[in-house]
Amino acid sequence: MSPKTLYDKIWDAHVAHESEDGTCLLYIDRHLVHEVTSPQAFEGLRMAGRKLRAPEKTIAVPDHNVPTTLDRANAKTMTEESRIQVEALDTNAKDFGIHYYPVSDVRQGIVHIVGPEQGWTLPGMTVVCGDSHTATHGAFGALAHGIGTSEVEHVLATQTLIQKKSRNMKVEITGKLRPGVTAKDITLSVIGATGTAGGTGYVIEYCGEAIRDLSMEGRMTVCNMAIEGGARAGLIAPDEKTFAYCMGRPHAPKGAAWEAAVAWWKTLYSDDDAHWDKVITLKGEDIAPVVTWGTSPEDVLPITANVPDPASFKGGKVDAAQRSLDYMGLTAGQKLTDIEIDTVFIGSCTNGRIEDLRAAAAILKGKKIKVKRAMVVPGSGLVRAQAEEEGLADIFKEAGFEWRLAGCSMCLAMNPDQLSEGERCASTSNRNFEGRQGYKGRTHLVSPAMAAAAAITGHLTDVREMM
Amino acid sequence: MEKFTKISGVAAPLPLVNIDTDMIIPKQFLKTIKRSGLGVNLFDEMRYDRQGNEIADFVLNKPAYRQAQILVAGDNFGCGSSREHAPWALADFGIKSVISTSFADIFYNNCFKNGILPIVLPQEAVDVLMKDAEKGSNARIEVDLEAQTVTSSDGQSFKFDVDAFKKHCLLNGLDDIGLTMEKAKSIDNFEAKAAMERPWV
Numbered sequence: 001m002s003p004k005t006l007y008d009k010i011w012d013a014h015v016a017h018e019s020e021d022g023t024c025l026l027y028i029d030r031h032l033v034h035e036v037t038s039p040q041a042f043e044g045l046r047m048a049g050r051k052l053r054a055p056e057k058t059i060a061v062p063d064h065n066v067p068t069t070l071d072r073a074n075a076k077t078m079t080e081e082s083r084i085q086v087e088a089l090d091t092n093a094k095d096f097g098i099h100y101y102p103v104s105d106v107r108q109g110i111v112h113i114v115g116p117e118q119g120w121t122l123p124g125m126t127v128v129c130g131d132s133h134t135a136t137h138g139a140f141g142a143l144a145h146g147i148g149t150s151e152v153e154h155v156l157a158t159q160t161l162i163q164k165k166s167r168n169m170k171v172e173i174t175g176k177l178r179p180g181v182t183a184k185d186i187t188l189s190v191i192g193a194t195g196t197a198g199g200t201g202y203v204i205e206y207c208g209e210a211i212r213d214l215s216m217e218g219r220m221t222v223c224n225m226a227i228e229g230g231a232r233a234g235l236i237a238p239d240e241k242t243f244a245y246c247m248g249r250p251h252a253p254k255g256a257a258w259e260a261a262v263a264w265w266k267t268l269y270s271d272d273d274a275h276w277d278k279v280i281t282l283k284g285e286d287i288a289p290v291v292t293w294g295t296s297p298e299d300v301l302p303i304t305a306n307v308p309d310p311a312s313f314k315g316g317k318v319d320a321a322q323r324s325l326d327y328m329g330l331t332a333g334q335k336l337t338d339i340e341i342d343t344v345f346i347g348s349c350t351n352g353r354i355e356d357l358r359a360a361a362a363i364l365k366g367k368k369i370k371v372k373r374a375m376v377v378p379g380s381g382l383v384r385a386q387a388e389e390e391g392l393a394d395i396f397k398e399a400g401f402e403w404r405l406a407g408c409s410m411c412l413a414m415n416p417d418q419l420s421e422g423e424r425c426a427s428t429s430n431r432n433f434e435g436r437q438g439y440k441g442r443t444h445l446v447s448p449a450m451a452a453a454a455a456i457t458g459h460l461t462d463v464r465e466m467m
Numbered sequence: 468m469e470k471f472t473k474i475s476g477v478a479a480p481l482p483l484v485n486i487d488t489d490m491i492i493p494k495q496f497l498k499t500i501k502r503s504g505l506g507v508n509l510f511d512e513m514r515y516d517r518q519g520n521e522i523a524d525f526v527l528n529k530p531a532y533r534q535a536q537i538l539v540a541g542d543n544f545g546c547g548s549s550r551e552h553a554p555w556a557l558a559d560f561g562i563k564s565v566i567s568t569s570f571a572d573i574f575y576n577n578c579f580k581n582g583i584l585p586i587v588l589p590q591e592a593v594d595v596l597m598k599d600a601e602k603g604s605n606a607r608i609e610v611d612l613e614a615q616t617v618t619s620s621d622g623q624s625f626k627f628d629v630d631a632f633k634k635h636c637l638l639n640g641l642d643d644i645g646l647t648m649e650k651a652k653s654i655d656n657f658e659a660k661a662a663m664e665r666p667w668v
Binding site: 037153 | 482483484487489493494495498499502512517542543546547550551554569570571572573580581630632643651653654657661
């Protein structure tokens with residue numbers, strides 16, 4: 001048999017039909033659904049009189065619009081439009097008989113945190129969701145990617161997607177990370193090296209010692225931002241850490257089924273002589289805590305650097321960099337550590353897991369914030385409960401952070417958690433696009449530890465100086 | 468879905484790289500439960516000021532480009548989220564084709580589901596078409612899907628690649644779900660086999 005990559009193996013195990021031109025029907029094992037990209041799909045099914053093919057493989061949770069304030073049970077905390085969208089999901093979940101975690105359920109949270117937490121996401125699966133950060137689930141060695149609403153409808157009706165295979169790209173992070181450097185710094189550094197279109201047309205497999213050394217939470221952070229590098233999906237081969245994470249989760253297999261599953265999962269790795277269409281290698285020890293200065297995730301530099309001169313770029317990026325500096329209110333040559341921060345946001349499907357909260361709390365312990373406002377939005381109700389149990393919530397509150405309920409929150413600012421015009425935020429989220437966190441809001445993407453450091457000093461700060 | 472065969476129309480130049488889906492349709496407009504009516508909010512934060520007044524120098528507000536059917540844009544158009552609201556907004560405005568050197572993957576696929584043809588051309592070709600687009604409403608660019616060509620107003624023609632299946636669907640306005648349902652037997656067979664091999668799924 002010819003050698004295969006991990007992606008090849010998962011792909012081959014899910015092709016339900018292949019046409020002569022290579023167009024395939026890829027079978028979908030798990031379909032995650034949220035309130036923003038699904039209403040038109042359910043409506044389409046109703047209009048055409050179609051049913052769900054596999055409601056038992058479909059899991060829904062509202063996350064994008066939901067308020068994160070403690071009074072959210074009061075319907076008035078939501079705008080009329082948001083309320084309609086969440087209610088539409090309530091109705092669709094009931095009408096079509098899918099698994100559902102409503103706002104009132106303690107297990108509710110960001111769809112990409114709930115999926116793994118409940119054991120829906122398992123190695124070797126195909127996972128899709130009408131959300132680009134579905135790449136997160138690749139951390140389990142699952143082929144996971146975002147789809148549009150028409151494709152959501154297609155999966156609901158047929159449990160398949162019309163796909164052509166992507167190419168294979170290997171991103172290897174060798175050696176060890178230095179202290180203060182996290183999964184977020186890895187994934188941003190990779191995007192900095194490849195550009196936001198560097199992964200277009202590829203599925204990335206992340207490998208190497210520094211990736212192996214990451215926890216499952218860290219691996220999810222790395223895969224989460226594969227889309228920001230343009231890739232269809234990011235993958236990490238499952239190993240003992242993966243199995244340990246999955247074991248005992250509510251929807252993970254048990255007993256003999258578990259044994260059979262693990263036996264198959266252990267075959268899910270790239271063969272030594274597999275073919276790669278593109279290879280990127282970074283040394284773990286070369287990666288520093290990083291921060292974005294512009295309005296694209298590729299605009300990333302080590303915290304010790306200065307704001308770049310637009311003239312130092314090539315082609316269309318010269319104008320784009322100038323536009324970014326104007327938007328961000330920065331000057332070429334300015335030290336990144338001199339940039340003052342108004343707001344700190346810790347949360348999102350990138351960095352809203354328990355380990356992220358621990359990393360931030362370790363920096364914040366016994367300190368007070370100097371920024372105007374700071375908030376922690378746990379990725380799920382269960383992450384929140386665990387953080388309370390571990391005493392992390394108290395550390396955040398004593399430091400001056402708001403301690404919120406779970407949701408997507410200020411990552412994309414569809415709910416009331418938004419930046420105001422000109423407000424500058426150190427954010428653990430995934431996109432620094434213009435207007436992303438609020439009209440004319442300014443976003444600097446950082447790791448949770450770096451966000452905590454900025455909260456304490458009031459400006460972008462090298463977290464290594466506080467360790 | 469509406470068929471796409473050939474169009475000849477005004478092309479609006481948007482020479483920015485990395486135009487993301489938040490620029491195409493900001494999040495406050497994702498709260499709809501319909502597909503229609505988003506055209507008025509296309510490029511909202513570039514197109515209107517905070518009071519809702521048009522920003523005169525944004526390309527789609529200029530008289531020459533208000534009826535544009537084609538966009539010529541910089542690298543990596545449509546990067547960011549999976550929101551299909553982006554192609555819905557473009558289609559609702561009247562855009563039928565977008566030309567760039569590269570597109571983000573999900574956006575590219577979403578276009579085909581909504582009767583929009585995204586066209587990838589080399590930098591030199593995009594540069595020519597960008598210049599052509601800058602001439603205004605007298606310069607009409609022709610896009611012929613059957614022949615897979617884009618022709619500038621002065622007759623320069625560029626050949627583009629498109630996946631044969633996607634082309635077929637767009638030319639005939641075919642509904643993906645209907646096509647897939649014709650292969651239900653294959654899906655049944657797959658499910659039966661997978662249930663044996665991976666019963667835990």
